Amino acid sequence: MSTTLHGTPTVTPRADGLPSLRAIEEAAGVVYREFQATPQYRWGLSSQRLGTDCWIKHENHTPVGAFKIRGGLTYFDALKKSGTLPLEVISATRGNHGQSIGWAARAHGVACTIVVPHGNSIEKNAAMRALGVTLIEHGQDFQESREFAIQLAAERGAHMVPSFHADLLRGVATSWWEFMQAVPQLDVVYVPIGQGSGACSAIAAKLALGRKLRIVGVVSAHATTYADSLAAGRVVEAPVTTRLADGMACRIADPAALELMAPHIDHLVQVTDDEVAQAMRDLYADTHNVAEGAGAASFAAAMQERSELKGQVVGTTLCGSNVDSTTLASVLGAC
CATH class of the missing domain: 3.40.50.1100 (Rossmann fold)
Structure with missing residues (x-):
């Protein structure tokens, strides 16, 4: 059966509007015409820093340096x-x-x-x-x-082309499908929220694979529309003042994303620009990979909750590395 979100036909959705396992597998075939599955590693220093096993999915290794x-x-x-x-x-x-x-x-x-x-x-x-x-x-x-x-x-x-759409979700879900298959022991994953495709796609992969891991949404403390909207059960506009996490700088949540997200997000974590900057420095020191603000947000959130994560296998995503050189130099230089 097909349906529509924002006017374009989708392919083999579930009844709840999320892509099915078959749809995600078909999407992987499309994605792999351009590049192969990105890696995920259990980085020793990041795990030591977090105090438990920490796996990082490297979406910074796509041809455009991001999961999108x-x-x-x-x-x-x-x-x-x-x-x-x-x-x-x-x-x-x-x-x-x-x-x-x-x-x-x-x-x-x-x-x-x-x-x-x-x-x-x-x-x-x-x-x-x-x-x-x-x-x-x-x-x-x-x-x-x-x-x-x-x-x-x-x-x-x-x-x-909208920023949130079922046909975008199918593609983005392939990243989480790869991650959850490669590391089946994951207990919790932290997912940054911009317009919602990343979080909804993580939910889709979890449901498609029948996994029981927890999905924690991450928003900027300086762009709280999704936190406010999920709390209120309706779209709530919120000002955007983040200086670093431009990939999360959303003023008005997407109602379709909210509807899909609400039943499945375990909880939300708000991260400040200072916490994001520290996570950018930590990731560079631990992995020598560059993270843009939104790309470091999931690790920042995990670090904020590290006292609650002992003994759990934690998944984070370096979902993008496209930070301006001057910004990166300023962040790294502020150690």
Whole structure:
């Protein structure tokens, strides 16, 4: 059976709207045309720091340095299979979603315009342009960029690619499917929440594989729409003041993501920019991998709760490494 979220047909969803095991396995076939499964390691120093076994899923090792590429690949594959591949797509981003859409659009010969807010990451902008993206700067935050992108798509008759959609979830879920199969003993995973695709995809993989691990959502303490919305049972707008975690800088939660997330998230952890910066330093020292703010958030959350994790196998995700060089130098230099 098929359904729709935001107007585009999805492929083999479950009754609750999450992708089934078969859908995730099919999505993996699409993803692996571009790159193979990313690694996950039990890092000794990170485990020592956390006080228990800590596994890190390295989504920073994809061709765009972030997990989002998986969703872009499956989204465009669904468009192609349904015969609705457009001439032009438009979307909004703080960077990693835009690289995902830019990569997939280029692969399918589709023109791509991406809207980012003023002051967006210089290096993420450069990476999108290198993929052939036409970049437009508009608005002071992601929400303003998103609203402008929707308006622009309507004016041009272009296809608006949302930040949360069932066909994006199928692709992103392949990361968690890989992780949970590779480390079946996981007791708990920490998942950063931006627009919600990562958390909902972790839930999908857990249910598809029949695992009993706990999923802990991680939000920025300076962008609390998902924490506030889950507590209230409805979308609650919240201001965004984070300086580091641009991948989590969401002002208005997606209602479809909230609906899927609410029954399955064990609890939420709010991490400050200072905690994120420390996690960026810790991950670099322990693994010599670079983490952007959102990419370090799950480790920051685990560290915040480390006294409660003794004897458990903990999974975190270095979900992105696309941090500007000047920002990284400033963070590492603040030891």
